[in-house]
Amino acid sequence: MDVDWRLLCKATGLTVDGDHVAIALDDGRWHRVAVSEKSDAYRLTAIVAGRAVLSQVADAPIRIWLRNRETQLVGFSIDRRGRLKAEAWVPKAGLSAEELRLYLRTVAAEADRFKFALTGEDAE
């Protein structure tokens, strides 16, 4: 159960900055993924859109919940600050560097993809 996510990230060449990992996307863009440690899992989150952007999206909750039925590993929700975030829970048990990298890459890519679908804009 005792795994250090920073060591796992470094083992696969990812750039760790405090509690964040910078994930390279296509076309030279990047998305930052936050990592928070829970008792039996790591919670990965990436901000998709802020409150101001989300308020311009019609039927935002339904669009998010429909997408959640289709996406794999990553889900979307609106936090208490009104931001749309992408999230994945990574079990610590049996976790490898390669698996963690796959989760991080998937969170960043899905956040980027959904932001484009909602706003037509690329990742932050």
Place this chain on the structure above:
Amino acid sequence: MHEGLVVPTANERSINTTKEIVRGRQRVEPIRERLKTAFPVRPEHTEGDDRPLAVTAADADALRARFARIASQPLPGLTVEWEPQAEPGVLHGTACLGARIQPLTLLLRSFEAYPAVRCISPVGCVHQSVDHWRIVASAARGTARIGAILTAKSRTYDLTVEDEMLLTVNEGVDATRVAALAWRVVTLADALEQEHLPGRDEKLAKFRAELDQEAWRGR
């Protein structure tokens, strides 16, 4: 790409991602007749080395058996009463949460090269009668994702809580991983049911027929 497969000109030739997201998935009738390519194929195009499959039928059988074993071992920190397995890659059960219960379904999936397990727990018919932002507020600190089903048909549930995780090469951690996944999903689903459908605590039997259909979603 193939002869005879022509898109009717009256249809839109572009894809509007915004519309498609809202529309959800539709079942597409499979093409049953032999396809003929519209491009010339020379004999050398059909030659090549025989290579073994990356994943064999035996691998798939072993994976289904491994998935089925989830129901035969205790899940740390969570009691689940499993139904007899009726279909490979699908497990239905009921989680015991103190004095309450919460139905759940596990589905065997895959993601890239990894096997994956998706856990779905139905909340009930909620989102067409409850203000969506109330549901957002009650799930803001949630530990799994909310799913909605838009349909004109009468259903037993239109709101779910679900999430997914990968299986590793080490089967020894399956029970620990599945327990944590199922716990996150059923506790949020039960909390939403208590808040938005007060007085209810529905059993698996109510949702069973529609949960069976979940196995075919996305295939």
